Amino acid sequence: MNVPFLNFHETHQKLKPELMAALEETLDSGQFILGAQVDRFEKAYAAMMGADEAVGINSGTSALHLCVRACGVSPRDEVITTPFTFMASSWCINYEKAIPVFADIDSNNYNLDPEKVEAVITEKTKAIVVVHLFGQPAPMDEFVDLAEKYNLKLIEDCAQSHLATYKGKPTGLVGDCGAFSFYPTKNLGGLTEGGLCVSKHQEMVDQFRLLRNHAMPDRYTYSDVGYNYRMEGFAGALLNVKLKHLEEWTERRRAIAAKYLAGLKLEDLRLPPVVADAASVYHQFSICHPQRDALVKHLTDHDVATGLFYPRPLHIQPVYESLDYKEGDFPVVEQTCREIINLPIYPELSDEQVDYVIATFNAFEG
Ligand SMILES: Cc1ncc(COP(=O)(O)O)c(C=O)c1O
Incomplete structure (x- = not known):
């Protein structure tokens, strides 16, 4: 049996008539930038997650940048985030010439450790970018408390956490604002x-709408430095087709995760935590094992593809040399980078494939 790391081909084939119809409708409407399809998507996404409004943007990276802008981050402000994430969680800080400050993660959930965050707060700290990595919500009560105690803005990077909830609240609406991505591999992957x-604050929502469209409240009047971060009509049209399936796809991811959690058994294996208050949507199913490389080879030899997110943490990336971090600064992150394996998890994965992954995994002899 062959288990690819990701495979959405069949889903797209099944949805092809609807996807093509949506493209045709957009083509005929002549609304290629924003327009009715984007409007519809914004309303449907907001309704699905229980927000009053949502603002369609051209990428998750741009959405994060707008969050940083809307929080009023200025040059030389410090913004704390995790070194164990995709680079865009931190780029958004650089875009405003602010300084990324890193803190270590909690070995249990791969997210920022609130105590470690508190230890690096200074008078210059303006905001925290919390990443709900792999679809597992971070412990938001602690971050909300920190934000209140030190008067900080709280930004949620929800690129991997569509429909994930913390104490019943959707990620993105717990802090001050949140950014989602529809990159094709995400839980709601666009084409x-x-x-x-x-955002739960109407003024921030208004800022997003203004800034994404050149900060142009009236035609050819510019009230601020704006961007071309608009969502395109075709993007909205295709996302409308896929959004209708997001809840069912999320349940399927959870069912696969439950099978992995019950079935995977190896000595020294670290499984992802199941936190009742923080309902994961399993963008990734990530495990840690001290013999990571041998285990990956064993799985590959038996046609089980694996991912490796993330092999190199942000604090020791060449681009951040001038921040003066060094290897050893964040031991939990660094150990995780050495030991992590991401197993295949996506709605199209069959029960037989999942069983095969589990059996192959458990047959590893280190
Ligand atoms: C955690 C995280 N933040 C931000 C992004 C950026 O999103 P995009 O690729 O849509 O710009 C991604 C994904 O690519 C991500 O995984």
Whole structure:
């Protein structure tokens, strides 16, 4: 049996008539930038997650940048985030010439450790970018408390956490604002680039709408430095077709995760935590094992593809040399980078494939 790391071909074939119809409708409407399809998507996404409004953006990276802008981050402000994430969680800080400050993660959930975050807060700290990595919500009560105690803005990177909830609240609406990505591999994967901003504060939502469209409240009047971060009509149209399936796809991811959690058994294996208050949507199913490389080879030899997110943490990336971090600064992150394996998890994965992954995994003799 062959288990690819990701395979959405069949889903796209099944949805092809609807996807093509949506493209045709957009083509005929002549609304290629924003427009009715994007409007519809914003309303449907907001309704699905329980937000009043949502603002369609051209990528998750741009959506994060708008969150940083809307939080009023200025040059030389410090913004704390995790070194164990995709680079865009931190780029958004650089885009405003602010300084990324890193803190170590909690070995249990791969997310920032609130105590470690508190230890690096200074008078210059303006915001925290919390990443709900792999679809597992971070412990938001602790971050909300920190934000209140030190008067900080709280940004949620929800690129991997569509429909994930913390104490019943959707990620993105717990902090001040949140950014989603619809990159094709995400839980709601578009067929183009795409992103979205949400906030519980109406003024921030208004900022998102203004800034994504050149900060142009009236035609050819510019009230601020704006961007071309608009969602395209085709992106909205295709996402409308796929959004209808997101809840069912999320349940399927959870069912696969439950099978993995019950079935995977190896000495020294670290499984992802199941936190009742923080309902994961399993964008990734990530495990840690001290013999990671041998285990990956064993799985590969038996046609089980694996991912490796993330092999190199942000604090020791060449681009951040001038921040003066060094190897050893964040031991939990660094150990995780050495030991992590991401197993295949996507709605199209069959029960037989999952059983095969489990059996192959458990047959590893280190
Ligand atoms: C954690 C995280 N943040 C931000 C992004 C950026 O999103 P995009 O690729 O849509 O710009 C991604 C994904 O690519 C991500 O995984």
